[in-house]
Amino acid sequence: MSIAAAGEPAPAGARKRPKNRKSQLALAAAEMFCERGYHGVSLDEIATAVGISGPAIYRHFPNKYAMLVHANRQLVEAVRAATDLSGRDDPRARLDELLAVLARLAVEHRRVAGLYQWEWRYLEPEHREEFLAELGTLAARLTAPLRELRPELSGRDAHALVRAALSVFGSLGTHRAAIARGRAEVILRRVAWAMLSEEPATPVLPATGHSEPEPVRGMTARREILLAESIKLFHRHGYHAVGVEDIGRAAGINASSVYRYFPGKADILAAAFYRATERVAETTAAALAGADGDADALERMVRSYVELTFERSALVSVYLAENNNLPEADRHELRKVQRLHVEEWVRLLVRLRSGLAVPEARVLVHAALNLATDLSRLVRSDRRSGMDQHLTRLMLTVLRA
Template sequence: MQSPTVGRQRPKDRKDRIAQVAAELFCEQGYHGVSLEEIAGVVGISAPAVYRHFDSKYAILVAAGRGLIDATLTATDLSSSEDAWLDLEALLAALARLAVTHRRTAGLYQWQWRYLTDKHDAEFRADLEVLFRRIALPLLNERPELGVADAEAITRATLSVFGSLATHRAVIAKGKAEQLLHRAGRAVMQASPPTPISGLELGVLPVSVPIGARREIILAESVRLFRLYGYHEVNVELIGHASGINASSVYRYFPGKADILAAAFYRASERVTEATAAALSGARDDADALRRMIESYVELTFERSDLVTVYLAENNNLPEGDRHELRKVQRLHVEEWVRLLVAVRPELTASEARVLTHAALNVVTDLSRWVYFDRRTGMNRHLVRLMGVVLNA
C-alpha cells in the first residue's frame, strides 16, 4: 500500500512556516524551552523533516530573527514615495501596523541578542542601524534643534512603544491598538529626549561586588549574570565564581539555579508591591497617585535595574508553580496602573489604558538595557517625564 505522503509536494512556504511557528514558540516559552520536536508538531511534520530546511534550532532562531527584521525594513521602506524620508506619520503608521501584525513574534527583539553568535549579532545590528536612520532622519528634519544623540534616544524610546504590544496579551481590537500605538509614538517623538551622558553605557562602568550576607551576594550576582547572559547561559559554577565561593558552596544557600531565579522573582515582586503601597499611601487623589506610581517605578528601576529586567525577561524559566503565582501578582500590579489611568483619563477604556500602561513600562525597561542607570545621566528625570507622555498620549 502506497504511503499517503508519496507523491505529495511539500508546501513551498514550509521553511517560512517553520520559522514563523518557532518564533511564536520562542516568544511564548523562551528559546531553551522549545524543542525541535515541538516545532515540528505544530507545523504538522516530523522532527527529521525539519532538518530538510534547517540544520539546527539555532539556525531556526536566526531565520526567525531575520524574518522579523526583514518585515520591519520592508514595512518602513518608503523610498518609492516622493519625500517619504521626511514623512514621520507614514513611518509611525507602518510601525503600528507592523506591531499589530507581528505581535506574537516581535518579542524576539527583546532577548534574541543573548543567543546570537558575534557574526549574526553584527548582521542584525547593522540592519537595526538602517531602521534607526529611517526614523532619526525625518525626526531631525522636523526637530532641527535636536542633536544626533537626542534623535537616537527618542528613536529608541519610540520603538519601545511599538514593541511593547508583544510583551503582554491584553485583548484589544487591532485597529484600536494601531491608533493607540501611533498616538503614543508620536507623543514620544515630540517629547524631551532621554539622552544619556557619553561613556556611561552598560558594560563601561566597573561592576562592584555587593556587600552583605553571603546569600544576598549570591542572589545579587546571579541576577546580574542572568541579565547579562540569560538564565540558560549561566551555570552554578559561574555564579559561585562571581560570588567569591566554590560552586558547591552555592548549594548551602539554594537547592539549585531555578531556586535562585525564583528567589529573585519573589524579591522583585516584594519590591514592586512595597513601592506601589508607598506611592498610594500618601496620594492626595488619583492623579497624584499615578504620578507617584510613575516616580516609584522609575526609582525602583534605577535602584534595582538588574532585578527588574530579569523579572520581566525570565518568566518562562521559572518552575511552573512559581511562574503562575508571580504572573498573577504581575497582572494585579498592572491593573492598579490601569485603574488609576482610567480614573485620571475617563475617556479611555480599560483595554486602552492597559496598552498604554504596558507601553510606558516597556520604555523604561528597554532603555535600561541601553544605558547604565546612573543618576549622573539624568535618566531618572527624563524617564519620569517620558512615562507621563506615553500614559497621556
C-alpha cells in the first residue's frame, strides 16, 4: 500500500506499487540466483531488474537471504498446490496427471529450477530441512500411486525410481537448449514414465559425502594436493564458504603458501574445471575408440560417464554447481567446451534414432547426464553397491525413451 493510500487518495497519475511486488522481487532474484549464483547477485541488481530503487527492496525483504528463502517457498508452494490430486482414485490416472503437471511446471519454472538443483545449498539448516521436507512430500505423492500400480516394489525401490523421475524434470533447468514448450512437456512426461517403469536398483548404501581424491603426481605433488583438497571443500561447503585459509589448512600448509601454486581462489576453481573437462574428454575418447558401431559407442559413453561420476563425484559436482563463480574468460571457454561435449552425445543419438529431432535429442542427453550426476550424489562412491550398473541402465532408458 502506498503512503497516499493510507490517508488521502493518491494524486491522479501517481504510480501505485503493485500488490505482487514481493513476488516479483522474489522471482527476479530467483532467476538471477540461478543464472549467476546466489553470491554473484546484489540487492541493487535485483532492484534494477524490477524497476525500483535499491532501498525500496527493504520495504519487502530485510536482506538477500530472505529473498532466497521466499523464492524457494514460492517454488515449493507452486509445486505443492499443483500436485494436490488427493481426490483421484485410479492410481494410473493419478500418476499420469502428476507427471503431466510436473512436466508443465518444469517448463514454466525452467529459469528458476536451479533453486531445486543447486542454490538451496545456501539455506540455513532450518530452511534447508523445510525445503527437503517438502521435497519428501512431493516424492510421497508420486510413490503412493506407483506402489499401487507396482505392488512388487518396496517403499525404498519405489522412492528410488521416483527420485530418478524427479531428476528428469529438474534437468530442464540445467541448460538453455531451445525446444518448443509443448514438445518439452511431452518428452519429460514420457521419460518420467520410462523411469517409473524400470526395474529397481540393487541395495544402495546411503551417501557419505566421501569421494576418491585426485592422484598425486611427481613434481607437482603439492599443487595436486591443494587442488584435490580444494575440490573436496568446494563440493562440501560451496565455493564462497571456503577461504584460502581453509584450503591451506586442509593441505597442511599456511594460507600464504597457497599463492605459490595459484594466484587466487578463483584460479583454483578454474583449475578444477579444466581438470574435469580433461577427465570427460579422456573418458569419452576412450569409449569411442573401442566402439563397435554407434549403439556400442553410446553404451560405452554412458558407462564411462557413470564411472566418472562415481570415481570423481566431488569433481563432477563442483564442475556442475560452481560454473557461475569462474573468472569470466574461463567461464566462456569452459561453457563452450561443455556444449561441444553435449553435441557429441547429440550427434551420436540422432544417428542411432533417425526420427529424433536435434532439439529433442538435446533434452534427452541433458536429462541422462543430469540423472547420473544427480543420483550419484545420493549414494556412496562404491561400485560394489550395484548402483553404477543401475544408473547405466537408467541413462540408456532415458536416451532410448
